[in-house]
Amino acid sequence: MISKSKSNPAAVMERLVFNNRPAVILLTLLVSLFLFWQAAQVRPATSFEKMIPLKHPYIEKMLEFRDDLANLGNSVRISVEAVDGDIFNAEYMATLHQISDEAFYIPGVDRSGVRSLWSPNVRWTEVTEEGFDGGEVIPQTYDGSAESLEELRSNILKSGQVGRLVANNFKSSIVEIPLLEVFPDPEDNSRLLQLDYRQFSHQLEEHIRDKYEQQNPNVKIHIIGFAKKVGDLIDGLIDVAMFFIVALGITFVLLLRFTRCIRSTLAVLFTTLIAVGWQLGLLNLLGFGIDPYSMLVPFLVFAIGISHGVQVVNGIAISSSTSVNPLSAARMAFRQLFVPGMVALSSDAVGFITLMLIDIGVIRELAIGASVGVAVIILTNLIFLPVVVSYLGLGKKALEYSRGSETRESRLARRFSAFASARVAPVSVVLALAAAGFGLWYGQNLQIGDLDQGAPELRPDSRYNLDNDFIIHNYSTSSDVLVVMVKTASESCSRYPVMEAMDDLTWKMENTPGVQSVISMVTVSKQVIKGMNEGNLKWEALSRNADILNNSIARADSLYNSDCSLAPVLVFLEDHKAQTLSTAIAAVEDFAAERNTDDYQFLLASGNAGIEAATNEVIALSETKMLIAVYAAVMFMCLLTFRSVAATACVILPLVLTSVLGNALMAFLGIGVKVATLPVIALGVGVGVDYGIYIYSRLEAFLRMGMPLQQAYYETLKSTGKAVFFTGICLAIGVATWIFSAIKFQADMGLMLTFMFLWNMFGAIWLLPALAHFLIKPEKLYAANSQQQATD
Template sequence: MTSKSRNNPAAVLERLIFNNRPAVVVLCIIISVFLFWNAAQVRPETSFEKMIPLKHPYIEEMLEHRDDLANLGNSVRISVENVNGDIFDKDYMETLRQISDEAFYIPGVDRSGLRSLWSPNVRWTEVTEQGFAGGEVIPQTYDGSAESLNELRDNILKSGQVGRLVGNNFKSSIVEIPLLEEFPDPNDQSQLLKLDYQEFSHNLEEKIREKYQLENPNVKIHIVGFAKKVGDLIDGLVSVALFFGVAIAITFALLLWFTKCMKSTLAVLFSTLIAVGWQLGLLHLMGFGLDPYSMLVPFLVFAIGISHGVQKINGIAMASGTALDALTAARMAFRQLFVPGLVALSSDAVGFITLLLIDIGVIRELAIGASVGVAVIILTNLIFLPVLISYIGISKKAVKVSRENAERDSPLWRFISNFASPVVAPFSVVIALCALIFGLWYGQNLKIGDLDQGAPELHADSRYNLDNDFIINNYSTSSDVLVVMVKTPSEGCSSYNTLKAIDDLSWRMENTPGVQSVVSMVTVSKQVIKGMNEGNLKWETLSRNQHILNNSISRADALYNSDCSLAPLLVFLEDHKAETLSTAVAAVEDFAAKTNSDEHMFLLAAGNAGIEAATNDVISASEIMMLIAVYTAVITMCLITFRSITATICIILPLVLTSVLGNALMAFMGIGVKVATLPVIALGVGIGVDYGIYIYSRLETFLRMGMPLQEAYYQTLKSTGKAVLFTGVCLAIGVATWMFSAIKFQADMGLMLTFMFLWNMFGAIWLLPALARFLIKPERLRQAKE
């Protein structure tokens, strides 16, 4: 053995591993038993706070004043529709009462804030000759008779709830259910339980929708809200398990076709499934579960593990042609492929880690899970797999096929090697440049945030989005609410100057595109002042008399806090599309910049629309930063490995082209950059670099032997081209099954990752050699070797 091989880190590690093969196998078995047991404990879980950027100023303000914003945070709305009449029906009202009572006792409900027509906190008010009169919308004397129903109709009309709790056509009404993230354990009041979104969603389905639609065929129930949406997403994870099984079956068939060897096929699958199990077990030990977004990670770990396993099997099969036995072949392949594989996986991991820059819990957990999975693959597929093959070997048929492929000329690889020819390479570069310019131009249409109404994470025809459409079409106040918090000194929210400023902002927002209506304590104050003046419309304005103002806001329930230091202004939006949110937020910020003072401050933002706006802001600020970070990390890894700027350029530029075209594809398909799609950018770059690293490492080897570029590339394709093609297909298959998911954002992620994996593979095979024609100097590589 030469001194050079002794100093080679791969050679040193090779001796350490293969001289202690039994210990490696036993250690792997022990770790597998422990981590697979932990993996079995992993459960689907998520939380409201994991889905939002907790460090954003909007969210910090919302959380600081959470106790003063009851019913304006995480909540669910149940709309009960009478399909064959209106709500003024005895049977309908009894069903509504039962639903309201049933919802009251569901674990996780903030019972003090629940509102429906049956709630005592839903009241009516009118002006009479004796002054103000009022009471509960459904009085204690209600008995379901025709007289009671007529009285109910009058009370609803006087309550101001038409379009809010009652449908505009009087065919439905809503039960509003505010939720608690943590609540006392019914069995032990000293213990707090976290809201289980899946269980809560199932309770809504079983105890509300299924039960009462079955009992009363005339009733149809529609449910919307963050908790219901997340519950539906978690339920969609069941289908993901099926997709995983389909991906395994397809991969097995392709592996068997590729290797022509059952033993090596099973070995690759076995080692890769071990990696998936280890990754899930480690996640459980770290205190993480699986949410709808991190469900992508096991697919990625499986796909990456298979791709690197294929490279190992291909290398061992080629080495078996000259090696004396399976052990020698495994050691030769390990020595040759460990460093490129380690660099590729390290680049993957570093690319994933850059997602930690994004201040959203689910994305950070995805980054951690993916990085752990890549680290595990280094142990299972780069180390354990060669050791396993050294015991079981590769079939003679597979070795024979590999030797024949190496000896005979390949018309396919000879044709593809023309990409490195001096005639074709310039055309390739020009085509790539045109594609880059087109991608940059069309990619300008890419939007931040949601581009559709309802829940874009779900398909348009999903039950949740159909329910959301019903509420949008039948109520004046949508489910998309932007809450502006008006902060004042204690007892200061009722001052004339503050109320006048709130009134001015209300007028401005009502005239802002995308806004349906605005409600605040000023809305109630004006109505009360008008009522105190015989209902005369000219008095529907703010009084400068402080005593009158104090009296007028006393009826503005839930529109100011206990010490009158915070007053929410509710802006009901037509939808939560990115443009709608940015327009509304810009209007509020502009107004606040001009009017904020020591007396009152207008702060953004609460409500689901405020949270969406904060999330969009974080994603917009993080997108470029994350791209710079992931490319910096990958470039650094390539520079350390190949110690060549030109080599790094050859590897990186195809990735850049893929990123640009990926953005253009998202713009074309109407997919916005959001929590679900932002990780795709980092994942596509981090994993896509694998192709370039494997191809260039082999190409450099042949160039150092003195071969011309085109011949060196031909030999590269013969030795690793099939494995690279197969790697691209395996990576694509691992996520392509997601395109058939019932969850739209999973389908979008599957489509985008499939495109990026395949295009990265094509870019490495097509563009890398063309760039090498202009950038790589073979004579310098030969001189460096000498």
């Protein structure tokens, strides 16, 4: 018969690791050298396509017709404001010309689509006695004189660009810059480059904003667009390194206070920093960079590593009271903690992997990065750390304190042990049910998507949001555009039935709450037909004559494609709040369901609002599926380990309460479920399960010895409980520093994770023993343990 010690996985790993300690240390150091070198090469990296759900029908249609939707995808708008006076002065127009030219030559710009008052494709049209007249808004004869400026004013008024390229108050104008995700290298046309958002944002700041605001004090620059927003996010997140250093310092102080040993404190910090370095190095090897969302992963790896490192050091300190040397203590602690540590970390990893269910590139990369980080912690903090401490040992003060705590009465642990008593446990369960009921009721207010104007990822007073606010209040066309694509056969978009349907959609959307204005080729056609009839308002309508319609759309620049098979309807929204988007999308879908035919179809969607709507739909569909998956995965790992439904319920139910209360807190704080906050749900569950696993593993061990539940829980709190409390504090501190970040979504994530880590810790200490009082039968565990010992 094989003995229990030989068949126990922890015992097998113990012999493998501790019988080869020099090899373990040497291998770890060699791998560290290589992966730290790789980590040094990690760079901020993101792309437009990684931020959107590529398999959503809206996005598939947008990408299918990308070439026909120039200027409606990834673009930047630069508003050049005249601080004193208006745009009709020679100095302002000269500066605008220079800015247009400067922007034209920035790498990554789709030069064919750049538009400003200086662009030859920005034209004016008017009706005269002889018919239509028109030309470039800024003619070739422009010379900056008073007469030229007066002619410019007249041309702008006749161009239809007031409210679009020119502000309603004539104090600013816009330069529109469409971007290319991939473009030829300016120095080597045979090589393609990926758009670097941070570099592009810096070029806008250096070559546009800083340069021309310094040259002309009467000019102020405002810049908005996806690329600028992401560039600002990356800049803000690079400053997060300061938060990491602060978290490191606070953790060091707390660790030293907990362990009372400088050697073990440094060992935990050292091995955890190795884990962070390995995780970054492996990400670089896998071809990933650091984007605004995966920036949180090194923090999580550090926090999780510290939490498990504390358990290891605490276990070694407890084992030292009965061991003759550090090696024996390390081996004993390793044998006791390896299995629960593996289960906890495996649960973390599986929880993170469930994020792969969400079809958004940045979330999937976050899932991969977090899973890699957890796998690394198994090697560094569960294996390498005990080996290091087996050489270093614990300080004399730490050993004396640990040995004294074995016999010392703990008043706090004694008080908390009452949570397992027959008198307190029912009260705890009732309170938990009441809290869950309140959370479910209030959590109904939780919304999907953004709940604020501008870029909710940034603070309201950030430069980007101030720029966005300026453009919203000075132009008729907002920065939030929903593009409906009207698809027809070739050369058919100008047929009367198609134009009539587009006109009906325009009317419907203009009367939809949250819509600011609507523009399409029909808008231009009706104006031209009116012009061809002496400007009589009675003729501002579509004609059934095909020749008239064809002539009327000749001036509808960029409002239909080259073969007239696709015509976009531009719906300008007041904002991109979740309610505004859902209302507009529902209106278009209802119209399409009623009016689509074999000859023409109204397809959703492009524009930044269309992308936001698609993202919201993916998140709404994925949230419940992901939550079920993460809980199923964690439950499976607990069942596999404890082989008990009751034990699994004791570990899982406190996590459920945390999730419910977390949703209520998000609703109370006005935080929507979006790309930035959805991962918090999985991370909170995946990491939070660690507390319950460590506590229950220790509690079960004492119950198997024959102790009554409350006494077993008291002993658990004296040993593992204090480490769980400490790790909860460390985890919370690791992410609480984010609350002070300039990046609002990171501050939101920091706040939510801090709440979830602390409440998960409190739930494990408070609710788990109460549940155990009702679900666990100590006598059965004791009997099963006695029978197993007799068999062995």
